[in-house]
Amino acid sequence: MSDSAQTVVTVTLNPAIDQTASIPNFTAGAVNRVESASTEPGGKGVNVASFLADLGHASLATGLLGSDNAEPFQTLFERKGIADRFVRVPGATRVNVKIVDPARDEVTDVNFPGLDAGQAVYEELLTRIEALSHEHRWFVCAGSVPRGLPAGVYRELLEQLRGADARIVLDTSGAPLREAIAAAPFAIKPNIEELQELVGRTLDGEAAILGAARDLLAQGVGCVVVSMGERGAYFVEPGDCLHAQARAPRVLSTVGAGDAMVAGWVAGRLRGLDPQGCARLATACSVGTLGQPGLKLPPQQELERIGEGVAVRAVA
């Protein structure tokens, strides 16, 4: 298979810059001194591309990026060897400011509005992704949809790529997920809350969760991965139904566990692993990132060790 067929295209429509400032005894209405600060570019598709790079897989990141503050993303892409094919949009990518107060153990969030994508941007995005589908096969579309784009944007993308030999993995929620189901994505990875919202009912216990996943297979979804935090995840596809779980050795940050799971699952498929192998690698990546500061996977050896500790069982 050619290199470009192995390169994963990640689509992030609504990226964000996370700015964290540590301020002991933060006080509203006063001058506050920042003790330490960090700026992290993120967004679910960007995170998946970053985890794929850690796994040694090539990726290409597209989506919408504000031209006013693209630098942190460009730095990340250069550092990780991720090809940057984002459509630049006038204005700034949304910034989420987190004020961490270590003295009172409190976090204050200040979320700036994001881009407002208009029709011209939408059309440019569709054209860009269509062009990428001539050379690439694997697409991961992840995250929410910004203002100005229709909730059916993922469905539209799926329909647009239907003629191509594309494999589209979708990790989103709410209306964009519901609409996209009709266009039969290759795989989806809702967490349990997102799955309950999608099917409109509470899913108590294994039988109810598997029933909901199988209904989605009947509607044409290729594989349903249902993640449940510390309770592990189900991997359901025609002919295979697995549960995988591992104990987290330590939890430094739960941010991006779902994105690491998506990256690990796609990497497993690219490596030609069987469903058990994909579930094991996906789980190892998700658990591995919990023990790392920020959006990182542990070193290869540690990842393998975590993988050996993943309990994978077939479920009826």
Ligand SMILES: Nc1ncnc2c1ncn2[C@@H]1O[C@H](COP(=O)(O)OP(=O)(O)OP(=O)(O)O)[C@@H](O)[C@H]1O
């Ligand atoms: N506390 C934990 N202990 C063990 N494994 C965990 C824990 N939290 C997350 N995981 C692993 O990470 C996977 C994904 O976590 P989760 O279900 O929270 O994803 P998510 O809600 O999609 O997260 P994200 O915020 O990244 O979108 C789980 O299926 C599990 O394998």
Ligand SMILES: [Mg+2]
């Ligand atoms: Mg998620």
